[in-house]
Amino acid sequence: DQQVKQNSPSLSVQEGRISILNCDYTNSMFDYFLWYKKYPAEGPTFLISISSIKDKNEDGRFTVFLNKSAKHLSLHIVPSQPGDSAVYFCAASGGYNDMRFGAGTRLTVKP
Amino acid sequence: NAGVTQTPKFRVLKTGQSMTLLCAQDMNHEYMYWYRQDPGMGLRLIHYSVGEGTTAKGEVPDGYNVSRLKKQNFLLGLESAAPSQTSVYFCASSPAGLGQETQYFGPGTRLLVL
Numbered sequence: 001d002q003q004v005k006q007n008s009p010s011l012s013v014q015e016g017r018i019s020i021l022n023c024d025y026t027n028s029m030f031d032y033f034l035w036y037k038k039y040p041a042e043g044p045t046f047l048i049s050i051s052s053i054k055d056k057n058e059d060g061r062f063t064v065f066l067n068k069s070a071k072h073l074s075l076h077i078v079p080s081q082p083g084d085s086a087v088y089f090c091a092a093s094g095g096y097n098d099m100r101f102g103a104g105t106r107l108t109v110k111p
Numbered sequence: 112n113a114g115v116t117q118t119p120k121f122r123v124l125k126t127g128q129s130m131t132l133l134c135a136q137d138m139n140h141e142y143m144y145w146y147r148q149d150p151g152m153g154l155r156l157i158h159y160s161v162g163e164g165t166t167a168k169g170e171v172p173d174g175y176n177v178s179r180l181k182k183q184n185f186l187l188g189l190e191s192a193a194p195s196q197t198s199v200y201f202c203a204s205s206p207a208g209l210g211q212e213t214q215y216f217g218p219g220t221r222l223l224v225l
Contacts, residue, residue, distance in 0.1 A: 004153060034213060043115070043201050043216030044154070089153060097142075097167070097208050101153030 003027045004092050006102035019077040021105050023090030030092040035075050038087045080109045115217035117202050123223045124192045132187040132220050134202030142205045143185035147198040192224045
């Protein structure tokens with residue numbers, strides 16, 4: 001029962017263009033959403049988060065959008081850089097110690 | 112400031128053998144977590160701890176035990192390893208509970224059970 005789904009295993013974009021990573025969830029009790037970035041042989045690192053009371057959160061080149069009615073969130077990276085090439089995990093939390101992760105999307109940014 | 116460290120980085124076990132994975136954090140965080148990551152799946156929570164001396168079950172606790180004798184350390188034990196426990200194990204810590212604070216992850220332990 002995967003409550004958080006990232007349907008695109010991989011994404012390839014050209015340097016300087018926009019990268020859009022998508023995430024869908026099924027549990028309407030989720031109220032806090034996060035994106036983590038993971039390089040090979042390293043643990044995930046926090047990128048950006050959004051609370052369910054907001055529909056957008058921005059941090060530099062990274063913007064997360066939340067559409068609660070569609071149970072969908074997306075991560076926009078503008079402009080994309082080769083150093084952004086990594087696996088991106090979407091995560092959602094609905095309780096004090098409950099966190100569900102998507103399977104990840106591998107982003108490749110080509111120079 | 113090392114953050115979250117994990118020992119060992121890689122281990123091969125035979126079915127039925129036991130081992131302990133060690134996680135250490137130097138950020139004085141109250142909360143610590145053990146996850147496993149399998150191909151095509153997201154990270155899944157095995158066990159967690161909300162403070163020294165406390166532990167609780169996560170989403171996939173069967174076949175694992177944990178202990179938090181010291182605030183900075185969180186141990187994950189496999190008493191009798193099975194091939195289904197072949198995975199990459201990540202430890203994480205946070206100053207507050209999930210959904211309130213982000214987590215800081217260690218680099219992972221790759222475990223192969225033959």
